Amino acid sequence: MTVERALADVPLASASATASEVRSGSRSAADVLEERLERIGADEERVHAFNLVTADGARAQAAAVDALVASGDDPGPLAGVPVAVKDNLCTRGVATTCSSRILAGWEPPYDATVVSRLQRAGAVLVGKTNLDEFAMGSSTEHSATGPTRNPHDLSRVPGGSSGGSAAAVAAGFAPLALGSDTGGSIRQPAALCGVVGVKPTYGLVSRLGLVAFGSSLDQVGPFATTVADAALLCEVIGGHDPGDSTSLPQEFPSVVEHLDDGVDGLRVGLVTEMMGEGIAEDVAARVRVAAEALAAAGATVEEVSVPAVSFGLSAYYLVAPAEASSNLARYDGVRYGVRVDAPTAGEMMEATRTAGFGDEVKRRIMLGTYALSAGYYDAFYGKALRVRTLIRADFDAAYERFDVLLSPTSPTTAFAFGDKTADPLQMYLNDVCTIPTNLAGHPAASVPFGVGADGLPVGVQVMAPALGEVAMFRVAAVLEASAGAS
Amino acid sequence: MDDSGNRAPGSRIGTEEVAKVAALARLRLGDDELERFTHQLADILDHAADIEALDLDGVEPMAHPVRVVNVLRDDTPGEPLDRAEVLAQAPAAEDGQFRVPPVLGEAP
Numbered sequence: 001m002t003v004e005r006a007l008a009d010v011p012l013a014s015a016s017a018t019a020s021e022v023r024s025g026s027r028s029a030a031d032v033l034e035e036r037l038e039r040i041g042a043d044e045e046r047v048h049a050f051n052l053v054t055a056d057g058a059r060a061q062a063a064a065v066d067a068l069v070a071s072g073d074d075p076g077p078l079a080g081v082p083v084a085v086k087d088n089l090c091t092r093g094v095a096t097t098c099s100s101r102i103l104a105g106w107e108p109p110y111d112a113t114v115v116s117r118l119q120r121a122g123a124v125l126v127g128k129t130n131l132d133e134f135a136m137g138s139s140t141e142h143s144a145t146g147p148t149r150n151p152h153d154l155s156r157v158p159g160g161s162s163g164g165s166a167a168a169v170a171a172g173f174a175p176l177a178l179g180s181d182t183g184g185s186i187r188q189p190a191a192l193c194g195v196v197g198v199k200p201t202y203g204l205v206s207r208l209g210l211v212a213f214g215s216s217l218d219q220v221g222p223f224a225t226t227v228a229d230a231a232l233l234c235e236v237i238g239g240h241d242p243g244d245s246t247s248l249p250q251e252f253p254s255v256v257e258h259l260d261d262g263v264d265g266l267r268v269g270l271v272t273e274m275m276g277e278g279i280a281e282d283v284a285a286r287v288r289v290a291a292e293a294l295a296a297a298g299a300t301v302e303e304v305s306v307p308a309v310s311f312g313l314s315a316y317y318l319v320a321p322a323e324a325s326s327n328l329a330r331y332d333g334v335r336y337g338v339r340v341d342a343p344t345a346g347e348m349m350e351a352t353r354t355a356g357f358g359d360e361v362k363r364r365i366m367l368g369t370y371a372l373s374a375g376y377y378d379a380f381y382g383k384a385l386r387v388r389t390l391i392r393a394d395f396d397a398a399y400e401r402f403d404v405l406l407s408p409t410s411p412t413t414a415f416a417f418g419d420k421t422a423d424p425l426q427m428y429l430n431d432v433c434t435i436p437t438n439l440a441g442h443p444a445a446s447v448p449f450g451v452g453a454d455g456l457p458v459g460v461q462v463m464a465p466a467l468g469e470v471a472m473f474r475v476a477a478v479l480e481a482s483a484g485a486s
Numbered sequence: 487m488d489d490s491g492n493r494a495p496g497s498r499i500g501t502e503e504v505a506k507v508a509a510l511a512r513l514r515l516g517d518d519e520l521e522r523f524t525h526q527l528a529d530i531l532d533h534a535a536d537i538e539a540l541d542l543d544g545v546e547p548m549a550h551p552v553r554v555v556n557v558l559r560d561d562t563p564g565e566p567l568d569r570a571e572v573l574a575q576a577p578a579a580e581d582g583q584f585r586v587p588p589v590l591g592e593a594p
Contacts, residue, residue: 202551345589386542
């Protein structure tokens with residue numbers, strides 16, 4: 001059974017078009033919001049994209065935008081645009097749970113920088129979206145609030161960990177959403193839900209107020225129905241933040257103005273290691289059609305081998321859990337969230353963490369603790385960090401010959417609930433094409449490109465070197481334009 | 487750590503090690519959980535055998551994608567978080583501080 005998707009029947013306006021209308025006064029932010037709240041009211045019960053719908057707060061924000069327009073002021077580039085925000089981004093006074101029991105009811109005392117920038121741009125926060133607990137997962141099944149369902153087929157997962165954000169955009173609940181991507185958590189759900197998802201270059205978007213998972217890998221990025229909307233949102237949230245010491249000292253590259261530049265003369269490499277074993281044939285076939293479309297538009301397309309990416313999964317599942325085990329040590333029942341009482345502080349902390357964390361989070365904390373422990377550090381964590389260097393070096397070599405690299409985003413289309421929950425390694429294999437770019441710190445986008453044999457969306461991944469967002473978006477725009485025709 | 491205890495043949499991790507790691511991470515596992523997690527963690531570590539076999543002598547470790555060190559700013563006072571707002575989110579607070587159960591007197 002699928003949601004009767006008015007998205008397909010009655011297309012709603014893009015974020016860019018909506019902001020133009022609201023800024024010009026031809027449509028009110030309140031009207032824009034009510035249209036989306038109506039969609040949420042009709043379908044959210046079946047999709048469960050949200051942990052919280054902030055209808056009252058959103059109405060107040062929309063009214064404030066309309067008041068600015070009425071007084072002749074410009075609310076900003078996202079004037080009146082409803083945005084859904086992943087529930088691991090801090091929102092002051094609005095519950096932020098990371099879909100974990102341990103943070104149930106927590107209301108952060110500050111906004112994430114990306115949330116402040118959304119509000120400064122005139123956007124309207126419609127709600128906090130569901131995720132795999134603490135962003136650890138690839139299906140949104142590891143959520144304390146229950147799974148999100150894929151709007152294209154309610155019996156399938158939306159991907160993860162930002163499954164709620166992807167589903168919210170796919171279902172028409174909001175034209176834009178924010179997610180976070182540590183090993184593919186924006187791109188993979190974008191692919192499975194048939195929307196655009198972008199992980200920017202590490203350091204281009206502030207992590208202040210993003211609840212930390214793997215600090216050297218995490219990056220915030222957009223979901224949108226169009227490449228142009230994703231580019232616009234990147235420019236709004238990106239750029240230096242003095243509150244994040246890993247923030248790059250520069251603005252987000254100007255991508256919107258280059259969206260129509262085409263791909264004439266660009267060099268595109270099709271990654272051999274991401275087109276063979278483990279990749280479903282119908283998905284690989286769509287990527288080959290995408291490569292042909294780029295060639296037809298004037299790009300040169302060749303296959304290229306990036307050998308070290310084959311070791312990405314192993315390196316990632318040592319590095320990310322190691323960082324997670326350290327980051328999640330802060331949930332001890334003292335400063336925020338839930339506490340399970342016990343006679344002593346140590347017993348209280350153990351009881352709190354045992355009751356508060358779900359299985360996948362416990363698994364990764366233990367794996368990371370093990371990888372960092374005396375006697376195993378060199379064999380596991382130390383080696384994984386050296387593999388990271390190899391992966392970046394192999395990418396660097398490829399980017400001497402190519403402007404962007406192409407691959408599937410996910411090895412398959414959306415899978416059924418319960419298919420992979422019993423076997424964590426099978427779940428992890430979903431991220432095999434997305435993980436290498438996180439390890440390298442590079443940007444990548446997933447662009448919808450038709451459907452697989454089961455009629456469900458396929459995403460094509462466009463990877464680029466650090467700060468290569470302009471070429472990445474140019475390629476994404478051409479793929480978007482040719483997706484319908486090929 | 488004890489390298490012999492309770493491992494499946496050829497496995498990289500056994501129940502004794504998982505129990506020790508869980509204790510270090512302040513997690514308590516039931517017997518069923520211990521068995522299940524040990525099996526799953528062993529599978530994941532088996533997959534990582536591909537990098538164990540790599541010769542990486544002379545390759546520098548990469549802990550972070552951005553080579554930014556010692557980011558400095560002017561030493562000027564900023565706006566701190568509101569103490570009452572922060573403490574209102576704590577499970578227990580008293581006299582402007584976080585309150586916890588007794589720390590002294592517990593078993594090591």
